[in-house]
Amino acid sequence: MWSTVLYIGVILIALRLFKMLRIPPRSKLPPGPTGLPVIGNLFQLPTSRPWLVFDEWMKQYGPIVYLNIADRRANIYSDRPDFVVLNLLTGGMHWAWTQADELWRKKRRGAHVAMNAQTAKEYFPYQETESVIMLNQLLADPENFTDHFQRASTSLTLTIVYGWPPLLDSAHPNVLHIDRMNHELLIAAAPGSFWVEFKHFKWMRYLPKWMCAWRRDAENAFNHDSVMFEELSADVQKRMDAGDDVTCVAAKILQETENLFEASWNSVSIYSAGAETTSGQLAWFMQAMILYPEAQLLAQDELDRVVGPDRLPTFDDYEHLPFIRATVKEILRWRGVSPLGLPHRLSEDDYYEGYFLPKDTTCFVNIWSLHHDTEVYGADAEHFNPKRFLDANGNLQSSIVDTKDEGHYSYGFGKRICVGRYIANNSLFIHIAFLLWAFNITAKVDADGNPILPDSLQFNEGLIVRPAPFSCNIIPRKMDASDIIAQAKADRGL
Numbered sequence: 001m002w003s004t005v006l007y008i009g010v011i012l013i014a015l016r017l018f019k020m021l022r023i024p025p026r027s028k029l030p031p032g033p034t035g036l037p038v039i040g041n042l043f044q045l046p047t048s049r050p051w052l053v054f055d056e057w058m059k060q061y062g063p064i065v066y067l068n069i070a071d072r073r074a075n076i077y078s079d080r081p082d083f084v085v086l087n088l089l090t091g092g093m094h095w096a097w098t099q100a101d102e103l104w105r106k107k108r109r110g111a112h113v114a115m116n117a118q119t120a121k122e123y124f125p126y127q128e129t130e131s132v133i134m135l136n137q138l139l140a141d142p143e144n145f146t147d148h149f150q151r152a153s154t155s156l157t158l159t160i161v162y163g164w165p166p167l168l169d170s171a172h173p174n175v176l177h178i179d180r181m182n183h184e185l186l187i188a189a190a191p192g193s194f195w196v197e198f199k200h201f202k203w204m205r206y207l208p209k210w211m212c213a214w215r216r217d218a219e220n221a222f223n224h225d226s227v228m229f230e231e232l233s234a235d236v237q238k239r240m241d242a243g244d245d246v247t248c249v250a251a252k253i254l255q256e257t258e259n260l261f262e263a264s265w266n267s268v269s270i271y272s273a274g275a276e277t278t279s280g281q282l283a284w285f286m287q288a289m290i291l292y293p294e295a296q297l298l299a300q301d302e303l304d305r306v307v308g309p310d311r312l313p314t315f316d317d318y319e320h321l322p323f324i325r326a327t328v329k330e331i332l333r334w335r336g337v338s339p340l341g342l343p344h345r346l347s348e349d350d351y352y353e354g355y356f357l358p359k360d361t362t363c364f365v366n367i368w369s370l371h372h373d374t375e376v377y378g379a380d381a382e383h384f385n386p387k388r389f390l391d392a393n394g395n396l397q398s399s400i401v402d403t404k405d406e407g408h409y410s411y412g413f414g415k416r417i418c419v420g421r422y423i424a425n426n427s428l429f430i431h432i433a434f435l436l437w438a439f440n441i442t443a444k445v446d447a448d449g450n451p452i453l454p455d456s457l458q459f460n461e462g463l464i465v466r467p468a469p470f471s472c473n474i475i476p477r478k479m480d481a482s483d484i485i486a487q488a489k490a491d492r493g494l
């Protein structure tokens, strides 16, 4: 069954009571928690760690819906919900959040050309460079490791999108500015952040501006952000006009899009989708290394055999490092940064196995539940274990589930699947290979010598989910590692 049809557990966060008015007789809505009278499920919508609550619901009500999103259905599950605040913040210009219309298709195609499996290889040298800088920073300042991950993923995205040289310090004002916008978008899109997003409160969008701080704030932010984003793209245009060799996504977009305003939002959409995710995923990786030292040893053993002590890993080692590649898959499965994915909206009424799914239903796929399903991943689904992706000879085995060879759902679904997934996959591979080649990553110990283990069920809040702050020891494994790393940096003229 798993191999033939892609089954996706979808949690329908419909406000079912209100929808009922429109429901044809004799059809039934999918099972779910019973709402309180009048306000339906509104007050049951969890705003904190919703995926765990949905996971509970699923255990309680049975798989709330198992929905077949084969290609036919992908057509009607590819829109995004109509977020009022998010659309004000972006002027409807951020295409990761727009409807799957003709304009979206055009932008998505452009991004795919710039970031598909083949073009992603053009970015290998930049990804290696970011890893080199990252190791240098970790040697000097291991305590702030998450800052160095953030710098690396921000810097890579700026290089890919705007053709910037590597950023040595992530406290650049433009970076802080886009990161702030991103943060606001992710809040605006999280379930339950603003009343106006609920069907029953949509009338709030017609309130006069003086009555709504959320509208004023969002509109001001949009005007302010647009100015800066136009400057970023105008700067790329200036370099192109000067005859510089500018190979970046923003340049490609400018060649296709006359309008600077539109081009700049196309570019910033890609930037904002790429900067936060990879670094968050690396933070989870560090936690896995502390909690599962045996997996760390196996990975280091592979690196020592294939790469050896005298040079850094490279993308040329990719085929020969199946354990590292399995580690990438496993970290995306065990603690994907997006346990609910991004919301999709149903653009037409649909029926599935006797259930009625009304048009405009917001669908969050509970990726968390899928990834921790013991029937699919085995009794140890709770645990981090890259070996589950390897066969008896230590080679990657064809996927456990029908997930387009990923073995997990962390890159999303259907026509909306992450367009940056090849770049993301490669960044995770090279960063993880570098980290484990250079360092032992271990738990801190308390005064009595007992390890202080982080709780991997402590999360921060939001749509992109990082571990709660934790610390660890990052200890160089080799005497001369710092010489090799310093040399690699000098070779790159940094």
Ligand code: HEM
Pocket (backbone or CB within 6 Å): 095, 096, 097, 108, 111, 157, 269, 270, 271, 273, 274, 275, 277, 278, 281, 336, 337, 338, 341, 342, 343, 410, 411, 412, 413, 414, 415, 416, 417, 418, 419, 420, 421, 423, 424, 425
């Ligand atoms: C580990 C890193 C990453 C993860 C886990 C991730 C995950 C996701 C997910 C879950 C979605 C939504 C899919 C859906 O709606 O079903 C998405 C969309 C997207 N991602 Fe990623 N992503 C990552 C890195 C990146 C990078 C590096 C880039 C670009 C440089 C990127 C660009 C995008 C864009 C533009 C979209 C919107 C696609 C659309 O709406 O059509 N992502 N990503």
Ligand SMILES: *[C@@H]1O[C@H](CO)[C@@H](O)[C@H](O)[C@H]1NC(C)=O
Pocket (backbone or CB within 6 Å): 140, 141, 143, 144
């Ligand atoms: C870690 O980051 C903090 C805040 O950015 C900074 O004050 C501190 O000096 C950093 N630690 C080291 C060892 O550089």
Ligand SMILES: *[C@@H]1O[C@H](CO)[C@@H](O)[C@H](O)[C@H]1NC(C)=O
Pocket (backbone or CB within 6 Å): 325, 326, 328, 329, 404, 405, 406, 421, 422, 425
């Ligand atoms: C990510 O890497 C894994 C392991 O090499 C591979 O199976 C998968 O197809 C890759 N996915 C993408 C989107 O590159």
Ligand SMILES: *[C@@H]1O[C@H](CO)[C@@H](O)[C@H](O)[C@H]1NC(C)=O
Pocket (backbone or CB within 6 Å): 297, 440, 475, 476, 477, 478
């Ligand atoms: C790194 O860990 C391995 C395995 O636990 C250990 O044998 C080795 O001594 C450690 N290296 C350093 C420098 O701590």
